[in-house]
Amino acid sequence: MTQTDTLAPRPALPWIRLDGPEPFVEGRLCRACGARTAATHLACPACGARDSIETYRAPTTGKLLAYSIVRRSYPGVPVPFISAIVDLDDGLTLKGNLINVAAEPQALPVGMPVRMVFGDALGRTDKDGASYVAFFFEPSA
Amino acid sequence: MSENVYILGIDMLKFGKYPDRTFAQLGGEAALLALDDAGLGVHDVQAMYCGSVFGAYDMTGQAIMREIGQTGIPVTNISNACATGASAFREAWIAVKSGLYDVVLAVGVEKMPRGMLGAGHETGISLEGLFGSASMPAVFAESGMEHAGKYGTTFEQFAKVSVKNHHHSTMNPKAVYQKETPLEEVMGSEMIAYPNTKLMCSVNVDGSAAAVVVSEKKARELGLTRAIRVLASALASDPWNPRNPIMPDVNGCTQLAAKSAYEQAGIDPLDVSLVELHDCFATAELLHYENLQLCGLGEAGRLIDEGVTALGGRVPVNVSGGLLSKGHPLGATGIANMYEVALHLRGEAGARQVPGAKIGLTHVVGLGTASAVHLFEKA
Numbered sequence: 073m074t075q076t077d078t079l080a081p082r083p084a085l086p087w088i089r090l091d092g093p094e095p096f097v098e099g100r101l102c103r104a105c106g107a108r109t110a111a112t113h114l115a116c117p118a119c120g121a122r123d124s125i126e127t128y129r130a131p132t133t134g135k136l137l138a139y140s141i142v143r144r145s146y147p148g149v150p151v152p153f154i155s156a157i158v159d160l161d162d163g164l165t166l167k168g169n170l171i172n173v174a175a176e177p178q179a180l181p182v183g184m185p186v187r188m189v190f191g192d193a194l195g196r197t198d199k200d201g202a203s204y205v206a207f208f209f210e211p212s213a
Numbered sequence: 214m215s216e217n218v219y220i221l222g223i224d225m226l227k228f229g230k231y232p233d234r235t236f237a238q239l240g241g242e243a244a245l246l247a248l249d250d251a252g253l254g255v256h257d258v259q260a261m262y263c264g265s266v267f268g269a270y271d272m273t274g275q276a277i278m279r280e281i282g283q284t285g286i287p288v289t290n291i292s293n294a295c296a297t298g299a300s301a302f303r304e305a306w307i308a309v310k311s312g313l314y315d316v317v318l319a320v321g322v323e324k325m326p327r328g329m330l331g332a333g334h335e336t337g338i339s340l341e342g343l344f345g346s347a348s349m350p351a352v353f354a355e356s357g358m359e360h361a362g363k364y365g366t367t368f369e370q371f372a373k374v375s376v377k378n379h380h381h382s383t384m385n386p387k388a389v390y391q392k393e394t395p396l397e398e399v400m401g402s403e404m405i406a407y408p409n410t411k412l413m414c415s416v417n418v419d420g421s422a423a424a425v426v427v428s429e430k431k432a433r434e435l436g437l438t439r440a441i442r443v444l445a446s447a448l449a450s451d452p453w454n455p456r457n458p459i460m461p462d463v464n465g466c467t468q469l470a471a472k473s474a475y476e477q478a479g480i481d482p483l484d485v486s487l488v489e490l491h492d493c494f495a496t497a498e499l500l501h502y503e504n505l506q507l508c509g510l511g512e513a514g515r516l517i518d519e520g521v522t523a524l525g526g527r528v529p530v531n532v533s534g535g536l537l538s539k540g541h542p543l544g545a546t547g548i549a550n551m552y553e554v555a556l557h558l559r560g561e562a563g564a565r566q567v568p569g570a571k572i573g574l575t576h577v578v579g580l581g582t583a584s585a586v587h588l589f590e591k592a
């Protein structure tokens with residue numbers, strides 16, 4: 073058995089949790105003001121409260137807020153892909169690839185219901201040979 | 214404290230590629246031109262602020278002084294993303310306004326790396342194309358599409374911004390391009406990140422610009438004939454927005470800076486004769502019409518359709534050609550915008566002169582996020 077085979081997949085973003093039965097996004101909620109973020113901060117960025125942050129499991133459904141159909145990216149990045157901003161049902165905003173839909177403006181109405189799905193990070197591995205888990209969005213209607 | 218603060222001299226190099234020139238040479242040339250414009254020499258300068266993004270780690274300000282004269286004055290290097298040049302200018306304004314100095318030099322200079330600019334935090338793998346795109350064309354496309362989703366703004370309306378700004382630059386010899394781009398050409402050029410085509414993305418070029426900032430006392434001593442009064446200098450960082458920075462917010466920051474600038478100057482947005490704003494991408498220009506209160510929310514598409522912001526319209530925007538066609542050397546852009554406004558207020562803008570220009574506004578915004586808004590009038 074090579075070392076690669078033994079490496080567990082790693083989260084492609086710090087807020088993706090892989091230690092439950094299913095992967096999920098862990099959000100952060102400020103008890104003082106209700107602000108939600110994915111990233112961690114020393115204090116709440118919305119109200120400045122300290123020790124007010126609790127973590128929670130983010131929902132997997134939301135709506136498309138905005139997108140771009142990317143046809144030229146950095147060298148070596150396969151195109152086209154749809155870069156999408158999604159407001160989850162609880163108000164947490166995430167950015168991800170929108171998949172399983174035509175890369176055409178007509179197919180991408182703002183407000184379109186989407187769901188978050190988890191999967192391998194498009195075959196990308198790090199210097200240790202470890203694979204990664206990412207989330208994607210797809211139309212849910 | 215100085216009652217008023219003035220720009221006495223200001224100039225810029227033509228934006229373009231300068232592979233054989235250093236940051237210090239480019240910045241030094243603009244500094245000398247600005248000093249000449251003010252009728253002053255390096256020995257008159259009491260402090261200097263140098264704005265540069267890619268040259269900020271190399272003590273570029275001091276290297277500029279080695280090009281133009283090492284008088285031993287305090288020199289400070291500033292980096293603040295696309296608001297770098299305007300931030301350097303603002304430090305000069307603060308230094309004079311405080312009463313500490315009578316003559317301060319602000320320089321913005323940049324040599325740009327090749328290729329597409331962008332950001333992206335890394336774990337162990339590249340995230341571009343995995344969680345959408347962090348490239349600048351895509352990020353600003355998404356901001357535009359948020360506007361489109363709210364107000365029905367169209368690809369064609371965004372494209373018209375490029376048509377207008379490229380047209381303006383045909384009258385600006387210091388712009389990197391002087392070439393008309395009809396609507397079909399803009400919409401039909403290579404799609405980079407829908408709805409931004411190649412002709413809707415600003416041009417990565419090298420360049421520099423500089424301004425000599427003086428006190429009321431010094432301006433009166435030297436004569437106010439060509440002096441430009443600084444009516445307001447505002448700088449803001451990004452206020453809390455639940456989507457930022459997952460979706461970088463260029464609106465809140467600009468709105469804060471604009472509000473502060475109008476309050477400082479005690480003027481109404483409708484008093485503004487011309488605007489040089491941060492059209493890093495065509496999608497961004499329309500957002501800033503609303504952020505800078507040139508129109509109400511959701512009205513930006515109508516403004517571009519009706520030619521309100523073209524030369525000859527009620528409030529011409531980016532008559533220099535803007536970042537889209539004049540070029541966008543990050544650290545130099547903020548002061549170059551002020552140079553354009555100064556030309557118009559002095560009545561020296563030639564074919565693109567905004568007739569009877571009284572008050573000019575300059576705006577920049579850099580992701581991360583920093584936005585500066587300045588207001589100027591002829592002394």
Ligand SMILES: [Zn+2]
Binds near residue numbers: 102104105117118120
């Ligand atoms: Zn809070």
